[in-house]
Amino acid sequence: MNSNYSRANLKLFDRFSSDYDESFKLNPLGVLSRSRLLRYAKKQIGNNPKRILDIGCGTGEDALELLRLGHMVDCLDFSVGMMSITKQKIIKAGFQRVNFIVSDLNSMNYVPDNKYDCIYSNGVINFLDDIDKLPAYFCKILKPGGLVFLTCLNKLCVREMMYYLVRLKPLKMLRRFQNKGISYQKGYNDIDCKLRYYDVSDFVQTIESKFEIIDIQPICVLLPLSYQRYYSLLTKYYIITDRVELSKYLPSIFRYFGESFIIYMKMK
Numbered sequence: 157m158n159s160n161y162s163r164a165n166l167k168l169f170d171r172f173s174s175d176y177d178e179s180f181k182l183n184p185l186g187v188l189s190r191s192r193l194l195r196y197a198k199k200q201i202g203n204n205p206k207r208i209l210d211i212g213c214g215t216g217e218d219a220l221e222l223l224r225l226g227h228m229v230d231c232l233d234f235s236v237g238m239m240s241i242t243k244q245k246i247i248k249a250g251f252q253r254v255n256f257i258v259s260d261l262n263s264m265n266y267v268p269d270n271k272y273d274c275i276y277s278n279g280v281i282n283f284l285d286d287i288d289k290l291p292a293y294f295c296k297i298l299k300p301g302g303l304v305f306l307t308c309l310n311k312l313c314v315r316e317m318m319y320y321l322v323r324l325k326p327l328k329m330l331r332r333f334q335n336k337g338i339s340y341q342k343g344y345n346d347i348d349c350k351l352r353y354y355d356v357s358d359f360v361q362t363i364e365s366k367f368e369i370i371d372i373q374p375i376c377v378l379l380p381l382s383y384q385r386y387y388s389l390l391t392k393y394y395i396i397t398d399r400v401e402l403s404k405y406l407p408s409i410f411r412y413f414g415e416s417f418i419i420y421m422k423m424k
């Protein structure tokens with residue numbers, strides 16, 4: 157484990173793993189992002205069983221859902237804490253042929269014998285050192301023509317910029333633009349979390365030599381930022397209004413300005 161980001165983030169996610177499911181419910185953006193990506197991927201993948209790798213599986217909720225639909229899912233995460241919760245849930249649910257891979261995505265050293273039809277990854281890639289080598293790595297573990305579904309936190313988040321603008325905090329408005337990424341403390345005073353934001357063009361530039369981009373959809377373009385005390389109301393509100401934000405209703409320029417975005421791509 158020699159990467160900067162991995163060292164900081166592994167400590168956080170290991171410590172966080174036992175509270176993850178409970179605190180996830182208090183995070184409307186997390187709930188929305190998961191439901192959007194799952195809904196989206198399910199529709200595109202269809203009903204024929206596929207071999208899927210859930211990268212950064214966390215506590216296994218998405219993997220379980222995909223398994224229940226009849227897909228063959230393997231789970232990868234660098235946190236032993238997260239993985240042991242995933243393993244318990246999946247075994248308890250009666251699924252036996254799942255590989256639980258504890259591996260750091262920054263090291264990119266997990267290469268399966270049997271390649272995957274799809275990669276699925278919700279809320280993970282912003283925690284990597286960078287994404288430059290990701291397309292080549294994805295090609296190593298996917299079958300030709302393999303599909304990738306992921307979410308990425310966006311650098312150009314208009315709703316956050318507006319939030320800080322009206323509070324007269326211009327520096328905060330640009331916090332997502334720091335080249336070295338940002339560190340923040342997530343409830344534990346002694347642990348820093350490191351992450352880096354990408355905008356849609358950064359992302360497209362990095363992957364387009366190896367992947368055809370089929371679709372990019374924004375998540376949370378116009379919705380208000382979440383406040384923990386209203387989380388349950390906001391979560392319901394997000395899920396309902398989210399339907400209005402699907403790309404067929406919004407002009408395509410909006411896909412650049414969400415809180416995060418879904419990217420759906422196919423190996424060339």
Ligand SMILES: C[S@@+](CC[C@H](N)C(=O)[O-])C[C@H]1O[C@@H](n2cnc3c(N)ncnc32)[C@H](O)[C@@H]1O
Pocket residue numbers: 162165169190211212213214215217218232233234235238259260261262277278279280283284
């Ligand atoms: C925000 S959580 C998302 C978990 C899950 N996908 C979900 O939707 O709830 C990020 C996950 O990515 C994992 N992760 C972060 N950096 C990683 C890395 N370099 N290699 C492997 N897993 C990583 C963390 O351990 C954590 O489980």
